[in-house]
Amino acid sequence: MPADRLTSAMLVGVLVRRSAAAGGFATVLVRGDDISGVILIQALERGREMCLLERVSDWAGGYSLVRCGPDPEKGAESMAQYIERRRRSDPDLWVVELDIADAERFAAETIC
DSSP: OOTTOOOHHHHHHHHHHHHHHTTOEEEEEEOOOTTTOOEEEEEEETTEEEEEEEEEEOTTSSEEEEEESSOGGGOHHHHHHHHHHHHHHOTTOEEEEEESTTHHHHHHHHHO
16 A cells, blocks of 8 residues: 555544534444545535535546435435445445535545
8 A cells, every 4th residue: 555545444534523623514324444445425415415425536646526326316215225235336335424514525625
């Protein structure tokens, strides 16, 4: 592992602490692989589902957040089914619920 790469556990910890400091809420719903687990963020604003975000590597050697999964308008059931399918195919997956204003921007600033 390159020396300058932060582990998934460290990134999730920073996201949880930073959201609390900013008046938001983040909780780990599923703990994945500490070192290299994929991070999936269930973004909410005031309890309303906004989107699912996945941290993926980009071609420039960094990371970005991309939207994934079903449209939130399809309901919480379709989101839950998507997350469950992802967990079955990737047992190392982290799932973090993040409820804060402008959650997508906040997460990108924190873990990318």
